[in-house]
Amino acid sequence: MRRRSLPAMPGLGRPRIRHNGPVTTTEASTPAPAAGAPSTRRSTVMSIAGLATSALIALLTVVPSPYAIGSPGPTFDTLGTADGVELVEIKGAPTYMSSGELRLTTVSVQRAGSLPFSIGRVLAAWASQSEYVVPQESVYGTAEEEEEAQEQAAQEWISSQESATVSALEALGHPVPATLRIVGASERSNAADLVETDDVIVAVDGEDVETFTDLVDAVGDREAGDDIAVTVVRDGEQITETFATLDDGAGAAVMGLYIDPEFELPIDVTVGIEKVGGPSAGMMFSLGIMDRLTEEDELQGALVAGTGTIDATGDVGAIGGIRMKLIGARDAGAEWFLAPVENCAEVSGNIPDGLNVVAVDTLDDAYEAITRIGAGDTADLPGC
Incomplete structure (x- = not known):
């Protein structure tokens, strides 16, 4: 997936406020010691505590943390372009333009090794509704495991494109030998x-x-x-x-x-994204191919986002990070989101305001959903 760097956040501390006159408080006051009187035990303890707190805040601000932070990644319109290049280029068959958008969603994951952030940054992410925190080892493991994972994601990306093409063609009634x-x-x-x-x-x-x-x-x-x-x-x-x-x-x-x-594919499909890995964009690529190969304007101007793996038979599978993808879809302006049925338990209760979720189990389900969304016939679309 495309990684996006986020700025490190400063440690959290209370701002200091300068007062030019007397301070009024609702708490019970304690008489101040007379001028020249020795410090009381309480004032000494409070001073030490204040210094310790300041030191802790400073520590949280600068000490690197062995955690990974996930957040909504960029979205890409499978009917549009990325960096001036068509996201899905089809050769060997006539294609047609669409007035809507089909946006695949991604998750951006940062780790301390690639972007130094502090324990304070991790705590802020943990408290955020639009980020999540996991131990760095659970995502990357050793350097060798990370390299293997990246290679596997790249291979899954390639296989996903092939499965998307096969399932799209067969869904349109063109068997692929x-x-x-x-x-x-x-x-x-x-x-x-x-x-x-x-x-x-x-x-x-x-x-x-x-x-x-x-x-x-x-x-x-x-x-x-x-x-x-x-x-x-x-x-x-x-x-x-x-x-x-x-x-x-x-x-x-x-x-x-x-x-x-x-x-034995009868058409040549080229995908114009390089820094995206894994299989979770498969369903949205299949829908993009189907839309481009049909004269019908299925979306009629609608902006639909979604996620889900796809196999060569058109079965839609579950993915990870769907809560972040829902937020990313909302931020991209989508009003509709296609989610795998298997992810519904995680989707329920985490749908951002203004976003409508349609649960899909097959590519046929997803294609019917975008066609009905475009036609405004959405009353009984299955949700999570």
């Missing part, structure tokens, strides 16, 4: 000893599977524990193996195989 290559099997899979790495799945129960969605639907049509017959191509020959499916832990059937689909 794929080579369904097996890259591994879980130890629990009943097919672990039957298939090999680089086998390509071509049929399930005798029916051809040409897209990743075909495969997902074929497996999802059965109960966990049911047998499934999978045909693969290995060294130029077709081989069919039959084995029992597994329970994914939520009652759904899975094969326990790891598939790396190689999609």
Whole structure:
């Protein structure tokens, strides 16, 4: 995600006020000691306490803190431009302009190593409604772990763009062919000893599977524990193996195989943001692609923000930092926000004034929502 530096905040202390005349107080007064009288024990203790407080305030102001601070990051219109470059550039198909905005939201995370801030700054962030504080290690870990996390986020960003393109095309009725290559099997899979790495799945129960969605639907049509017959191509020959499916832990059937689909995209989609990582912008990219590929002006001038992962089948998944993203959407002028159903528990009670949240579970849900928002038909849109 794009990082934004925030200025360090000074320590919190009471301002000193100069009085030119007598001071009136509602508290009981204590007679002042006579001129030249020795200091009382109370005045000595208070002086020491005052010095200690001043020292503590100074310490809070300058001592670095091993915490990370999260805040709303910038938003980007997937129908617009960033730094003069189209955010989503599509080649290989006609595209159409939109009168509205589809803004992906981000979270900016700072740590003491990249932007020195004090314990006082951390306390101020902890008390703020628009920031959050976590131990630095829980976000970054060691230097090696941070580098690995950044590489993973970059890879997830690339994969998210591909999934966004595939799901958008298929949602518009354009199936995307794929080579369904097996890259591994879980130890629990009943097919672990039957298939090999680089086998390509071509049929399930005798029916051809040409897209990743075909495969997902074929497996999802059965109960966990049911047998499934999978045909693969290995060294130029077709081989069919039959084995029992597994329970994914939520009652759904899975094969326990790891598939790396190689999609044959009919269009070329280029995303013009470099310093954003992770998969959470996937749904908003899918919506941007769908809007650009259709003549209909779905938004009709509306500004809609949102977040959510997307897979190649159009399923919208949960993300992190949604409370900050809600604030960022409000600050960007959005009146509507699309949130994954799985995030509703965190959304509830944290919606900024003036922002309306629509809960979505699939890309179809999200596309219907922006179309209805544009048409002003919002009375029964599902919320959190």
